[in-house]
Amino acid sequence: MTARDARPHDKARATAVRGVRGDVRSVLALVLVPLPLFAAVAAVLPAAFAGGGGTRRWFGGRGESQRADAQAAKDAAAAAFYELDTAQRDLRISIETITAVDSSPEARRAVEGFAALGRRIDEVSHAYITAVDAHDLDRDDLDVSVAAQARTQLTRAKDELVRVKGELDRFEQGLGTLLDKAETQLARLAPAVERARQALLSASNALDSVRGSGLRADDLAARLARLAPELTKLNEGAGRHGVPETLQRADRVLRDAEAVRTEAERLPERAAEIDKRLVSLRTRAQALTTRSAQVEPVLSELRRRFTAACWQDLQPVPEQAAVSVRQAEEKLREAGKAREEQRWPDATALLGTVRALLNSTDEAVSAAGDRLRRLNAVAKDPQEEIERTRFAIRDAQRLAMTGRNTPDPRHARPLDDSVARLERAVAGLEGRHPDYWHFLTETEAVRRTVQRVVDQIREERGAGAA
Known part of the structure; x- marks a missing residue:
């Protein structure tokens, strides 16, 4: 409820407006009266004072001053009332802005604070309206004491309106953060x-x-x-x-x-990309079918020249490759159908499956040929693999000793174990049918261990330098 909503505001407003309009009419009358007529009125006024009962008791002297003071108090109270009402309306807009955006406890407290201020505004507005209603300052027979009483009450009402306006202003200043956010x-x-x-x-x-x-x-x-x-x-x-x-x-x-x-x-x-992938994957599937047929001759040579441990894990490759290629071709047909029906996500997913199947088949088929190549190389000259591994160990040992008189046991122990492991692998090459594949897997494992030690040393020294 705003200050203008206070009870009984209709009558009060009419009284206030009537007073203001009356004042305006009085001023306009003085301004617009022709000078000769104004002079005539002035000539008649002394006679009115000399007359009998028609003379105003308040007119002139102290009575006129009291009426003017009361009217000034009324105007000041009306101005204060208007300022408070305007400020309350503006603040209501701010509160509505905050509540439209913010439901935090702080925002709820702001709403409660505004409601409490609204009740105080209702009280002082009611007091102001009561004071305005109680005194008709336009009455011809207005008594001096009544004018003085009106001035006192209206001044008190104005002071209360101004005080509450100050509370409203301070409350609004406290809403700065909430309002900015909203x-x-x-x-x-x-x-x-x-x-x-x-x-x-x-x-x-x-x-x-x-x-x-x-x-x-x-x-x-x-x-x-x-x-x-x-x-x-x-x-x-x-x-x-x-x-x-x-x-x-x-x-x-x-x-x-x-x-x-x-x-x-x-x-x-x-x-267009799906169309291109369909063609590419079909070509790749056909090529893998041809390559898969070449795995069996490779396995035959492995079986003929090397021990079972060197090729036994590759035995299932031809059959697995054939199955994988058939699966890939089936998925390709499904992908082609999905493309025709413009089921783009399905086509993309199916092509991904085809690619995964062909990748795994390609790796398995390539593994057979790669195995034969590596076994041929080590059977012809194992010394190259041995020296490669020893170099990695010696390089790691030099790094472990850099800046130290004795190596850190955390580094020395795995390096010593690697030396022993390499020696055992080399010893395993003796005999009529050495397991070259075991030798190769052992040397690879040794190099991986050595590399982990090197990475650990560098990481620790890097952290120490930082």
Whole structure:
């Protein structure tokens, strides 16, 4: 309830307005009366004082001063009343701005504080209106004592109005942070909603363009259709759904619509890419079929020249390769069908499966040939592998001793173990049918261990330098 809503404001307002209008009419009358007539009135006035009962008791001297003082007090109170009412209305807008955005405990306390101030404003406004209603300063028979009483009451009412106005001003100053935060969010609201709408329009236009080129894009159309209820809520406004929720919804719609637009614009390129991948993967599957047939001769040579430990793990490769290639070809047919039906996500997923199958088959087929090559090399001259591993160990030992008289046991122990492990691997080459594959796996394991020690030393020294 504002100050203008106080009881019984209708009668009070009429009285106040009547007083103001009366004052204005009096001033205008003095200004607009022709000079000769004004002089005539002035000539008649002394006679009126000389007359009998028609003379005003308050006119002239102290009575006239009391009436003027009372009227001045009334004007001052009216001005204070207007200022308080205006300030309350402005503050109400600020409070409504805060509550539209903020539901925090601090915001709730601000609302409660404003309500308490509103009750104080009602009290002082009622006192002011009562004082105005109690005295008609336009009466011809206004008594001097009544004028003095009116001045006192109106001055007191004005002082109370001014005091409460000061409380209102101080309260408003305390709302600075809350109001700034709320106004910032409100300032974001309209642009955010407009950006969301424009994003939806752009997505719709992009989808129409894609469909015009012969691509259906049904999944994108479904995603765009799911945004329609969100647009409805945006159009209903923050007054119904709240400012924070509307901002979040606008950001979400913007993000989702942009994703639809981007995918729609890229769809022709995506379709061409899927076509290209279909051709490429079919060619690769055919090549792997040819290569898989070559694994058996490789295995035959491995079996003939090396011990079982060197090739036994490769025995399933031909059969596994054939199965994997058949699976890949089946998935390729499914991917081709999905492409024809423009089920783009399905086509993409199926092509990913085909690629994984062909990759694993390629590795298995390549492993057989690589095994034979490495075994041939080490059988011809194992010394190169031995020296390579010894060099790695010696290099790590030099690093471990750099800046030290004795190595750190954490570094020395795994390096000593690596030396012993290498010696055992070399000893295993003696005999009529050495296990060359075990030798190769052992030397690789030794080099990995040595490399871990090197990495540990460098990491510790780097941390110490920092």
